[in-house]
Amino acid sequence: MAFALAPTAQQDGYRLEAFETIGSTNAHALEQARAGDPGRLWVVSRRQESGRGRRGRAWETPAGNLAATLLLVDCCPLSLAATLGFVAGLALSDALKAVAPVLIGADAxxxxxxxxxxxxxxxxxxxxxxxxxxxxxxxxxxxxxRRFAVAIGIGVNVVAHPTDVPYPATSLAALGSDATAETLFLALSDAWMQAERAWNGGRGLESIRRAWLTRAAGLGSEVAVKVEGEVVRGIFETIDEDCRFVVRDIHGGTRRIAAGDVHFGAVASAAAV
Known part of the structure; x- marks a missing residue:
């Protein structure tokens, strides 16, 4: 099966560039934007050789995993661009549920x-x-x-996951799913449409925030967040109207965090120091 856009995405003017191998889908998308691409472009590849994660970390995408980037140009006020990550998270979780409703865990x-x-x-x-x-x-x-482009890079462990990382990782195959990168991308390009309509250029951010919180990992639990060399500890209370991470400390005060590395539960006591 080849990569393909969902009919809903095609009808709304989205386009697709698919590759067998690419250095970085994000880098290619931004290069296209600088060359005049108007956006609403999905870039996908079966293999990504020089992908990046947050803070410049390497993100390997071996053949069979999904590397996808959505390029948007002048899609919203620049101040709201960072909230697109939460829109993408909701769309991806919907797509995953659509293609991989698999049983997991010892009690499954x-x-x-x-x-x-x-x-x-x-x-x-x-x-x-x-x-x-x-x-x-x-x-x-x-x-x-006055014009800017945003590349929303999405990497999913479909058939393989790293084992030499300091946190638990998994893949769809390890969970017992036979979903492929192609079927997942088809579902993702469809799920994005609904999430984007809800976001509505940033005007629907509050509905995105509420929906995101219903799927939030660690909500109400002990947390430690690394913020520029400092470790902030407390209880994960919510994300605020700007999607900042809100931690309540032992004294009842709150700290709003715009960027950081989050650790939950027992790991919050050990790995975040």
Whole structure:
């Protein structure tokens, strides 16, 4: 099966560029924007050789996993561009549920209604059964004094996951799913349409925030957040109207965090120091 856009995406003017191998889907998308591409372009590849995660970390995409980037140009006020990561998280979790309703966990055989729980970890990860399944990376570029482009990069462990990382990771195959990168992308391009309509150029951000919180990993639990060398500890209370991470400390005060690395539960006491 080849990569293809969902009919809903085609009808709304989205386009697709698919590759067998690429250096970085995000880099290619931003290059296209600088060359004059109007946006609403999906870039997908069967293999990505030099992908990036947050803070410049490497994100490998071996053949069979999904590397996809959505390029948008002048889609909203620049101040709201960062919230697109939350829109993408909702769309991706919907797509995952559509293609991979697989049983997981030791007790799954006893409860046939038990299904994979895809949770959203602030700010940009998707977890399955508590392990990292996918990551989202937003990168932007100014095209002129008033115009800008945003590349929404999405990487999903479909057939393989890293084992040499300091956190639990998994793949759809490891969870028992036979979904492919192609079927997942088809569902993703469709799910994006609904999430984008709800976001509505940033005007529907509050509905996106509420929906995101219903799928939030670690909500109400002990948390530690690394912020520029500092470790902020407390309880994950919510995300605010700007999608900042809100931590309540032991004294009852709150801290609003725009960027940082989050650790939950027992890991919050050990790994975040």
């Amino acid at each position: 055989s006893e409860d046939r209604n038990s299904r994979t729980s895809f949770q959203l970890k602030w700010p940009n990860d998707v977890l399955a059964d508590g392990s990292k399944l996918a990551g989202i990376l937003l990168e932007s570029a100014m095209l002129s004094e």
